[in-house]
Amino acid sequence: MPVQVSHPGVYIHEVAGGSRAIVGVATAITAFVGRALRGPLDEPVTISSFGEFERIFGGLWRLSGLGYAVRDYFLNGGGTALVVRVDVDAKRAEINDRGLSLLAAGPGAWGNKLRVEVTHPPVEEAREVAEAQGEGVTPDALFHLVVTDTATTFREEFLNVTASGGPRQMSLVLRSSQLIRDGDPLPTLVRPPEGAYEFGDSAGGADGDPVTPARYTDGGKEGKKGLYALEKADLFTLLCLPPSAPGGSTDPDLWGAALSYCDFKRAFLIVDPPPGLETAEQVLSWLDGLGLKGPSARNGALYFPRIHRPDPLRGGVVDEFVPCGAVAGVMARTDASRGVWKAPAGIDAGIAGVSGLAVTLTDTEQDKLNPKGVNCLRTFRDAGSVVWGSRTLRGADVFADEYKYVPVRRLALFLEESLFRGSQWVVFEPNDEPLWGQIRTSLGAFMQDLFRQGAFQGASPRDAYFVKCDAETNTQYDMDRGIVNIHVGFAPLKPAEFVVIDIQQKTAGSSA
Template identity: 25%
Template sequence: MPYNKMPGIYLEEVSAAPRSISEVETAIPAFIGYTEKAQERDENDLFMRPLRIASLAEYEGLYGGPMPEAFDVSLLEVGGTITPTVRPARRLAANKYRMHYAMQMYFANGGGPCYIVSVGGYDDAITRGRGSGRRSVGLLGGLIMLEAVDAVTMIVFPDATALPEGDYYKLINRALTQCATLKDRMAILDVFAGDTAAFRDKISPLDADPLKYGAAYHPWLETSLQVAFAEQDVVVRAHSDEHGAEVASGSLRGACLSDAPIKKQNPALYQHIRDEVLKTVITLPPSSAIAGVYAAVDKSRGVWKAPANIELQSVRRPSIAISSAEGAALNVDVSGKSINAIRAFPGRGTRIWGARTLAGNDNEWRYIPVRRFFNMVQESVSKSTAWASFEPNNAATWDKLSSTIETYLTLKWRDGALQGSKPEQAFFVRVGLGKTMTQQDIQQGRMHVMIGLAMLRPAEYIILRLAYKMQVP
């Protein structure tokens, strides 16, 4: 209590509660792509504006639904029985504008809050674009907009595989570089056109460091999602008899599914055509479903649990079958660029069969949960200990800071995030003169903290360093 010059009673409020670490959210993906609309109040007011949402219903209210497909129908009439054959009238929009389907997969697999960046509508061509502040356009522009959103921990591009191959790799290399620069997020990537050899060859950021901030999955997924279509876009193009000639009377050629001659006067045919349309299989890149699994595992087990051996929901099967040997070759490659296999198992469904980053040759950062756990610890500790920058750079501050961090890491050790039978084997925290700083550091207002975490084996630490800029008297 300060010295007082007058007699009397003086009060001083002393905080008994120690400082603590508030943990940041770990599963907040950002989806960058093309949407039906981007409107909160005024038209296009959400264009190129990252917005946090919490549900598929909220997404649909702000960004709309999927692009409806169009179908051509051929009718074969034999003995009064009509059999329809249905085929897409054009290349499926689901092969290009995938954002809504991707959101369905994300939430079906356990996804929660996320950010959406709409970079255009269904009338716009899918482009890599450019990033230049307010003039940012395309998928790259959406990526640039995310730089200022600190809460994002994952980046997903549902529409990016519709780009030309060269543009795709330029985009994801930029995404990996952003992740490495900000050190608080990862990119979940899809293998372009299923070509794993080309993927490994062309994933080449400016240096190898960004590779530990990315994870890739293969193959694509045949989903059980229902195809979107409008009945007026399902049109009968031919109505022939068993000889291939146009039926003599009652031809339905030119009628659409919503017209009375089909919908009202022939309900059995109407339902048959609908059933054939709904057999259309929507095949999607896996990244959005994987992001949902990350969120679900983080919530149920923790960010340190590998998001692997998890059954994917709303999936019929992988687009191609991956054998055990093929899965091993994807996981471990001489290039070091690991690709996580997705495999189907009889009676067990379609499962994620790997949890490696693209830095497969890096003994410290080859595993996804290690990278994501360190991201969480770094963000949580640095944000919750910002108060230390305004304290004296002396032993009292060092002890207080060290104690705060050690208390947090002890809780993580008890949760099972760190290896070791006792805390000393699981982590260490060092700060102070002769430990992490010199006298010159102190005089120049620098405080350094070294944290060692044993995530893989006891007493084998991966080092995290934090630097604080202090006030200089």
């Protein structure tokens, strides 16, 4: 808007430069959906370490493979994860004793091991605190709560809370607790008497039944439960569905729904094989039975075989686990060190913490699996167990798909999400050449930065990418409908899947 001048002098007017930087989205935020010992149900919780998972979701649990997969993820280089707890008919432990009504923070038998101690503050201290709180709080309404999880010794203290009214009202204060919530109805006494209170004495908590595929998908995206609780999350880029039991398998009926959802969310699904597969023929037969076909199969990859590692809950006995968490960790580690365009496979893609693989594959066996789009985990001398394949579920040679390789597909998803989020400012701007020029500048700078990092093929930007937004891509008919057409192209890097070395003898003095 022009400066309104009213008197002689100098006027300052700030003019927008037209430059809008696009920031690439994170490439390795892994979502884990499954059963947990405790924690909120159907809520995506962001964690950045296995210690956080232990604190919020109870750590490893023999009735679920979720904790083991999350542990493998962080052990192999994972940085950020989203965890969604699903369960069926789990019950909360509660206290309803001597006027104290409390619930465990979440359902499950873990709540039966909670213990609450109630104490009253000294009279003089209570009088001072009540006066400071105001709002009609009386000294004889204040009490202290100390909550202990006797199974883990985790402890929380809540000082000078009240049953009703005031800034320290118990129903408000306990919202931050990881162990308990205020019950209903509220305590009928002014305050509960001093003493110890045991959860489960009134109504014990109970773990739920094994989770069915319907529990993951019931209600669809609108219901925001199970798998679709991730609708509440801002972004996830990888998806893992660990089985209900560490040695079990994810229900085959769930993989199709998960793959479609990843296609919708621009995410990538890591598919785990079931136990008992030992030969290439068995793997291919099982994969064909899943029916993961069509364009959406570009958004997923299968890794075989399962991994062996010690189980802390069984005294260190070596057991069998799904590889999804470890593979997701390798992807996150590769993204951080090399970029999403680098294949998460090779000698550098070692799997940490494993003692071996469920099946020791040979070159001959991989000859049958690799052309069908099955990524193999292999064990090599000195290198140990590594990821030795990088094809999508659409990577079978017969398809000749342009998204045959995992890094190519994940790079495309990264570009789509980054450009989608970075172009929101365009909406409702005047649709003409000045806007098109700003779009070319903004998107071009983003692509140029990726080119300098080595994300694309080509010796020059002209060979590596293009951004086109002009009168050729935007006709008057499009402009009349309020449409801006932007064409972005890129030349992806394909992994060197096969290395061929020609060796020949030469005689002295002869040329090659």
